[in-house]
Amino acid sequence: MLQKLANLRRQHKELINIMPLQTGGLLTQAAKEALIEFGDGYSTCDFCLGSLCDITNPPVREFVHELLPPFLGSEVATITHGARETIFMVMHSLAQPGDSIVVDGNRHYTTMVAAERVGLNVIETPHSGHPEFKVDVDDYIPLIENHKPKLILLTYPDGNHGNLPDAKRLGDIAQQYNVPFILNGAYAVGRMPVSMAEVGADFIVASGHKSMASAGPSGVLGMKKKWEEIVLRKSSLYSNKEIELLGCTLRGVPLITLMASFPEVQERVLHWDEQVSKAQWFSSELEKLGIKQLGEKPHRHDLLHFESPMLYDISKRVRERGYFLYRELKERNIWGPQPGLTKSFKVSTFAASREQLSLVLDSFRAILNKYC
Amino acid sequence: MLQKLANLRRQHKELINIMPLQTGGLLTQAAKEALIEFGDGYSTCDFCLGSLCDITNPPVREFVHELLPPFLGSEVATITHGARETIFMVMHSLAQPGDSIVVDGNRHYTTMVAAERVGLNVIETPHSGHPEFKVDVDDYIPLIENHKPKLILLTYPDGNHGNLPDAKRLGDIAQQYNVPFILNGAYAVGRMPVSMAEVGADFIVASGHKSMASAGPSGVLGMKKKWEEIVLRKSSLYSNKEIELLGCTLRGVPLITLMASFPEVQERVLHWDEQVSKAQWFSSELEKLGIKQLGEKPHRHDLLHFESPMLYDISKRVRERGYFLYRELKERNIWGPQPGLTKSFKVSTFAASREQLSLVLDSFRAILNKYC
Numbered sequence: 001m002l003q004k005l006a007n008l009r010r011q012h013k014e015l016i017n018i019m020p021l022q023t024g025g026l027l028t029q030a031a032k033e034a035l036i037e038f039g040d041g042y043s044t045c046d047f048c049l050g051s052l053c054d055i056t057n058p059p060v061r062e063f064v065h066e067l068l069p070p071f072l073g074s075e076v077a078t079i080t081h082g083a084r085e086t087i088f089m090v091m092h093s094l095a096q097p098g099d100s101i102v103v104d105g106n107r108h109y110t111t112m113v114a115a116e117r118v119g120l121n122v123i124e125t126p127h128s129g130h131p132e133f134k135v136d137v138d139d140y141i142p143l144i145e146n147h148k149p150k151l152i153l154l155t156y157p158d159g160n161h162g163n164l165p166d167a168k169r170l171g172d173i174a175q176q177y178n179v180p181f182i183l184n185g186a187y188a189v190g191r192m193p194v195s196m197a198e199v200g201a202d203f204i205v206a207s208g209h210k211s212m213a214s215a216g217p218s219g220v221l222g223m224k225k226k227w228e229e230i231v232l233r234k235s236s237l238y239s240n241k242e243i244e245l246l247g248c249t250l251r252g253v254p255l256i257t258l259m260a261s262f263p264e265v266q267e268r269v270l271h272w273d274e275q276v277s278k279a280q281w282f283s284s285e286l287e288k289l290g291i292k293q294l295g296e297k298p299h300r301h302d303l304l305h306f307e308s309p310m311l312y313d314i315s316k317r318v319r320e321r322g323y324f325l326y327r328e329l330k331e332r333n334i335w336g337p338q339p340g341l342t343k344s345f346k347v348s349t350f351a352a353s354r355e356q357l358s359l360v361l362d363s364f365r366a367i368l369n370k371y372c
Numbered sequence: 373m374l375q376k377l378a379n380l381r382r383q384h385k386e387l388i389n390i391m392p393l394q395t396g397g398l399l400t401q402a403a404k405e406a407l408i409e410f411g412d413g414y415s416t417c418d419f420c421l422g423s424l425c426d427i428t429n430p431p432v433r434e435f436v437h438e439l440l441p442p443f444l445g446s447e448v449a450t451i452t453h454g455a456r457e458t459i460f461m462v463m464h465s466l467a468q469p470g471d472s473i474v475v476d477g478n479r480h481y482t483t484m485v486a487a488e489r490v491g492l493n494v495i496e497t498p499h500s501g502h503p504e505f506k507v508d509v510d511d512y513i514p515l516i517e518n519h520k521p522k523l524i525l526l527t528y529p530d531g532n533h534g535n536l537p538d539a540k541r542l543g544d545i546a547q548q549y550n551v552p553f554i555l556n557g558a559y560a561v562g563r564m565p566v567s568m569a570e571v572g573a574d575f576i577v578a579s580g581h582k583s584m585a586s587a588g589p590s591g592v593l594g595m596k597k598k599w600e601e602i603v604l605r606k607s608s609l610y611s612n613k614e615i616e617l618l619g620c621t622l623r624g625v626p627l628i629t630l631m632a633s634f635p636e637v638q639e640r641v642l643h644w645d646e647q648v649s650k651a652q653w654f655s656s657e658l659e660k661l662g663i664k665q666l667g668e669k670p671h672r673h674d675l676l677h678f679e680s681p682m683l684y685d686i687s688k689r690v691r692e693r694g695y696f697l698y699r700e701l702k703e704r705n706i707w708g709p710q711p712g713l714t715k716s717f718k719v720s721t722f723a724a725s726r727e728q729l730s731l732v733l734d735s736f737r738a739i740l741n742k743y744c
Contacts, residue, residue, distance in 0.1 A: 002439075004431050005431065005634050008405075009409060011418065012415075013415075019418075021417060022415065035408065036408065038382060041398070041399075041581025041586055041590075043385075043394065046382065059377065063377065067377075081457075081589070082623070092489075109609070109619065112609050113609075116608065116615050209414050209624055210413065215411050216416070216623050217622065218624075235485045237481070246460060246489065247482050249453075251588050252588025252589045253407070253588065253626065254626070259377050259380065262374070335418075
């Protein structure tokens with residue numbers, strides 16, 4: 001066992017990556033270099049004067065206070081351990097045990113667990129069910145009127161189908177009912193243009209390892225100025241330490257990769273239209289093979305969920321069962337659908353080129369031909 | 373600014389490191405390699421089946437469930453974002469807002485902030501004050517009797533003076549009064565032999581980036597089996613997701629460095645007696661120069677706090693003020709005392725060899741000769 005620890009290797013490192021959790025977190029070259037430079041524990045804190053977000057060397061202060069707010073469309077920003085920790089932090093600041101909140105029916109499981117950690121009562125909106133699983137944000141209205149929630153949350157897009165509900169319309173609703181609105185942009189910020197101000201949200205949550213070309217775990221929170229004294233309230237004993245951050249959060253190498261990748265991340269969101277057309281093309285080509293896309297159509301995000309009854313049928317009659325698809329793809333240098341799944345699976349087209357995706361399409365074609 | 377982000381460099385990387393936050397977190401060669409291998413966001417989760425601590429490739433499950441408990445002297449272990457997050461997690465599980473806890477007068481500031489985040493009333497034991505700042509654990513007894521705390525915490529050693537109070541005696545007291553006992557071993561676990569079972573604590577808290585040769589942020593929690601269903605209680609909706617962990621905590625590269633360094637960390641704690649004699653020798657040599665060690669004597673930890681009125685006197689008459697010491701040491705390839713400090717400063721002898729520490733001593737001698 002100790003021997004295994006001393007030689008840790010990844011099997012999927014050089015493959016074409018269409019794994020939805022990973023495509024937005026692949027490091028840039030600058031991040032790879034920073035990773036090595038700041039690998040040693042606490043090496044970000046050489047010149048700390050008491051607050052992580054105020055360190056000027058490396059330039060954490062400029063990154064957090066000058067670069068992040070305009071990028072997020074927020075007035076204030078901070079760094080966190082990840083999207084789930086950020087959502088917990090906001091819930092823990094704004095709501096008390098027993099309070100209600102309203103969230104979309106496509107919320108990530110961590111939204112429910114974060115609410116449970118605070119002791120909140122969660123009301124979910126419906127969604128349209130199979131095959132599109134769409135959330136209509138007007139469904140928040142009766143739930144807000146009935147439950148008087150302390151906050152509302154929208155997952156934008158959701159991690160299961162990559163659906164993008166009408167966040168701006170929900171921003172209007174939130175303002176009309178004067179209820180704080182968290183936009184969970186773990187799969188949006190760093191991939192596509194998204195502005196908290198334009199949406200009209202109070203908080204925007206981002207994930208470094210999911211969508212900002214950063215090592216994990218890492219996250220970002222943007223908010224309106226008026227929430228700063230609540231969510232970033234200071235300790236009564238230590239006037240430069242935020243209670244919800246326990247003083248400092250991301251005190252290490254994931255912060256450095258987040259910073260090092262930021263110039264490229266800022267640039268790449270400007271090319272989102274190319275990402276969307278690539279995803280739509282890939283989806284339509286896979287559909288021609290009888291593999292049906294779930295979620296919104298036309299799709300507006302690189303995260304795609306497919307239903308593939310033929311692959312499932314194959315899995316029932318081969319020795320490896322569902323793992324045959326993983327093996328067949330891996331043999332073709334492709335890493336993506338969760339090992340074991342065939343009935344339905346998720347992929348992301350974000351990191352792969354059209355040429356690589358053509359190889360993926362050819363591979364699905366070849367696999368179907370081989371077994372059918 | 374974007375240009376600065378694209379080229380992040382550390383100034384202290386190759387220097388003799390006696391900086392107390394950093395000496396225990398310097399990466400091993402195995403950790404450096406694992407860092408690169410698993411740098412991309414979420415790359416630890418290739419083969420996740422729903423729970424981070426159950427992943428077998430890389431061998432997280434074996435590390436957390438088989439290797440950590442015997443190393444910690446605990447019955448159960450898990451991984452966290454760091455010591456402060458771990459302490460919050462235990463407090464949040466065991467106590468309610470308004471409850472009281474008793475902690476040592478040398479506690480880290482984050483213990484107070486974590487308690488404030490939960491809404492707890494904190495009672496601190498006294499310490500002996502200047503120059504030794506010793507905590508007598510018998511001082512917990514009247515505080516336990518008067519305040520009926522929901523838990524007690526001991527910092528072992530404290531991060532300010534490196535004092536090691538009588539943890540085993542406090543374990544007996546905790547058992548006698550039946551009060552859960554957290555041992556904060558952020559500066560102990562990974563440096564020196566320490567066993568939760570031998571101390572008689574209920575919880576042991578460790579820091580990967582402070583003392584386990586790991587990238588930051590990262591932490592470890594060990595506990596008695598009887599606390600597992602409270603601290604690691606599962607979500608009512610997701611039966612494999614721990615509420616306090618929000619499903620998964622350390623989902624990324626700090627976990628990998630923690631694992632990769634573990635074989636060497638396990639080995640190095642066996643040589644703690646050499647570390648102690650090295651620290652005592654360094655301290656006695658520095659005292660010969662008129663720089664007085666604070667904290668317990670003879671000292672039993674590599675974390676050392678010194679008082680240096682002559683250096684402070686110099687700082688008052690040189691152009692750079694307190695920063696002259698930082699510059700003088702840096703010119704001699706030494707990185708350690710916080711830039712700006714001269715009146716008193718902390719160092720750690722953990723990572724430097726006796727030869728390197730001789731150079732440090734020569735440097736202090738030369739600096740004093742130069743200015744006095």
